[in-house]
Amino acid sequence: MKAIVLDQFGSIDNLQLKEVPVPVAGAGELLIKIENAAVNPYDLKVIEVYKEQSGVSLPVIPGSELSGVVVATGEGVTKFKEGDAVCGNPGRFGGGFAQYITTHQDWMAKKPASLSFETAAAIPVASLIAWKALFDEGKLTAGQKVLIHGASGNVGGMAVQEAKQAGAYVIATGSGKNEQRVKALGADVFIDYTKQDFSTAVKEVDVVLDTVGGKMQTDSFKVLKEGGYLISLIEAPSKELATQYKVHAKVVYGGPNANRLEQILLDAAGGKIKAPVDRVFALSDAVAALKAVKQAHPSGKILLRP
Ligand SMILES: NC(=O)c1ccc[n+]([C@@H]2O[C@H](COP(=O)([O-])OP(=O)(O)OC[C@H]3O[C@@H](n4cnc5c(N)ncnc54)[C@H](OP(=O)(O)O)[C@@H]3O)[C@@H](O)[C@H]2O)c1
Known part of the structure; x- marks a missing residue:
């Protein structure tokens, strides 16, 4: 072959x-x-x-x-x-x-x-890691506020859809040209990271999904509620900042989960997931x-x- x-x-x-x-x-x-x-x-x-x-x-x-x-x-x-x-x-x-x-x-x-x-x-990869980060690790529930970085990317786009369908209020970051596409996936608010500092525009967030790392990750501590969750797919967040801001923070990695994937595939077949x-x-x-x-x-x- x-x-x-x-x-x-x-x-x-x-x-x-x-x-x-x-x-x-x-x-x-x-x-x-x-x-x-x-x-x-x-x-x-x-x-x-x-x-x-x-x-x-x-x-x-x-x-x-x-x-x-x-x-x-x-x-x-x-x-x-x-x-x-x-x-x-x-x-x-x-x-x-x-x-x-x-x-x-x-x-x-x-x-x-x-x-x-x-x-x-x-x-498979994007939908499963987004689900694991938001719900298994971030404990996101209906009515909570979630901030999704890199929402115009493959993982971020899945996360926006899954969070919205779970009844969360979704704040998304990405470049301006992707605003309409990300809003169509279900984002309530879109922040163009090339023009605006999200850390001064957002507050009292329950869960942050970090798909970017670096400064976007460290700045994310400032927007979380006490007791909130910063879940990174990129790098381990600072333990010192987690203690200072009184939040949970961790890096998570994906892997297969056929049962959950079958459910997500049915949602995609039904038009609920793009x-x-x-x-x-x-x-x-x-x-x-x-x-x-x-x-x-x-x-x-x-x-x-x-
Ligand atoms: N931990 C795990 O198991 C796991 C699993 C899957 C993915 N990941 C990681 O998650 C990351 C995203 O994966 P993906 O498949 O979604 O990638 P992707 O589809 O290439 O998306 C990349 C995203 O990053 C944004 N971006 C690019 N440069 C940026 C910058 N300088 N500042 C802020 N945002 C920026 C892009 O936004 P714009 O185009 O709008 O600028 C885009 O939304 C990758 O690093 C990947 O390795 C980890």
């Missing part, structure tokens, strides 16, 4: 299109023919920033979010059969920038027939796709089509 292989950390230019063996489904695993793989900032970070510290061993095929069709099943598989359309996060780094992948049946969710493979590949796709690149153009993700101002998910 064709796959994009990384032999050396440091640069996305080290990626090469290669011919490699089709993997074999082990016990409990599915062999999936990939229809679309999503390209995420995490792929870039592992290749260029975390490198050896990521714990990923080389050579590796990046890509940890996909949709496709089950073409073979390993021993003991009970949840899926050949021909089933699925999507999800394979529960480890990598494997998605290829024509086929194996993954454990527990990490995949059934794709509703009315959702395209492109939309299905755009949903997962826009920015562009679809050929597998052989993976480096160009990663460059597009690196620009960090997408208007939806960047996908590959093997």
Whole structure:
């Protein structure tokens, strides 16, 4: 099969299109023919920033979010059969920038027939981490006020929709050109971070979702209510600031959750959740796709089509 292989950390230019063996489904695993793989900032970070510290061993095929069709099943598989359309996060780094992948049946969710493979590949990572951050960790409930940074991004856009549907009052940050798009997703207030300092415009927030880090994270302490939650997807917040402002603050990481994903996919199939796709690149153009993700101002998910 064709796959994009990384032999050396440091640069996305080290990626090469290669011919490699089709993997074999082990016990409990599915062999999936990939229809679309999503390209995420995490792929870039592992290749260029975390490198050896990521714990990923080389050579590796990046890509940890996909949709496709089950073409073979390993021993003991009970949840899926050949021909089933699925999507999800394979529960480890990598494997998605290829024509086929194996993954454990527990990490995949059934794709509703009315959702395209492109939309299905755009949903798992962003929707699951947004849900985990807002509700599992941030304890967000109806009537509370949430501030979502990077609301024009893939995770932020999912978070806006999930928070709004849960009955929260949603304040969103992003660049001005994205205001209408983010408001259409459900934001009550939009703050253009290129023009306005959110930390002087907002107060008494119950939950902050930080998808940006740095100063946006440290300034976020100032807008929280006592007892509020600052949940970062980027870096561990300062313990000293958390104590000073009397708030909960932590960094959280995502992973597969097939049961929750199936619910979110049904919401997407019913039109309650939108997962826009920015562009679809050929597998052989993976480096160009990663460059597009690196620009960090997408208007939806960047996908590959093997
Ligand atoms: N912890 C985890 O498990 C986990 C899971 C998923 C994602 N993440 C991380 O979360 C981050 C967002 O992921 P994503 O997929 O949503 O990325 P994305 O779709 O590329 O979105 C990036 C967002 O960041 C905003 N942005 C870019 N530069 C900015 C700046 N200088 N100041 C403020 N905002 C800025 C963009 O807003 P405008 O375009 O409107 O300027 C855009 O909304 C990434 O760093 C990713 O690695 C972590």
